[in-house]
Amino acid sequence: MRKPIIAGNWKMNKTIAEALELVRAVRAGVRDISAVETVVCPPFVALQAVSEALTKSNVGVGAQNVFYEEKGAYTGEIAPGMLEGLVDYCIIGHSERRGYFGETDEWVNKKAKALLAHGITPIICVGESLEQNQAGETDAFVRSQVQKALAGLSAEQVARLVIAYEPIWAIGTGLTATPIDANRIISLSIRGAIAEMYDEATAQAIRIQYGGSAKPENIASFMEQPDIDGALVGGASLKADSFVTMVRETERVLARV
Secondary structure, three states: OOOOEEEEEEOOOOOOHHHHHHHHHHHHHHHHOOEEEEEEEHHHHHHHHHHHHOOOOOOOEEOOOOOOOOOOOOOOOOOOOHHEEEEEEEEOOHHHHHHHHHHOOOHHHHHHHHHHHOOOEEEEOOOOOOOHOOOOOOOOHHHHHHHHHHHHOOHHHHHHEEEOOOOOOOOOOOOOOOOOHHHHHHHHHHHHHHHHEEEOHHHHHOOOEOOOOOOOOOOOHHOOOOOOOOEEOOOHHHOHHHHHHHHHHHHHHHOOO
């Protein structure tokens, strides 16, 4: 059985002091939970402090981005080796990175390979725009993103990844895909693409989250779906009580299954 993973993407929020206050509350709130993996992804400037604050806890740490080169004249970028030892996970391919900063599928693929080389698990984001969704292009577009992101990776590497299905039209808008629709896309377009590229065992091993206005009020309905293995949480991860509630709701759903 795949272990659900609830990861909080803080985006460009929280000072170091605010980050520490938040993670201490999260750590206390989930300290008795083992059936669900909890991860926080603070801004780069807070990674060191947050990593130290969560030492010997059951809360993992992730970065929000990385560059694929080991070092060099890339002002403002962070190399994968700089994250090694600080984080367990790293988000790549988020629609905001693709949309605002022009990051491509090829870059996502290079970043995935660079992170894996340093023992860091990528959380690879995929998802379609509202226009693509309404035009019936979701399946083809998401499949293409998955295929390009995983190009050149072994089945063993892919099985250890996390993919986040985040329909772009649902991020920060208050709109969400229905749980049934999200599960269908994850099952057919993401696991289906992986099964075609590798095999069914690899497709069933990889954990796939839902993201896009996920919050305490709707998390249980997503976690009840058989192919959804957690959530990549945005705004709701910025408050300890709402984020902890989402982890606990996920645990409650698991107990009923």
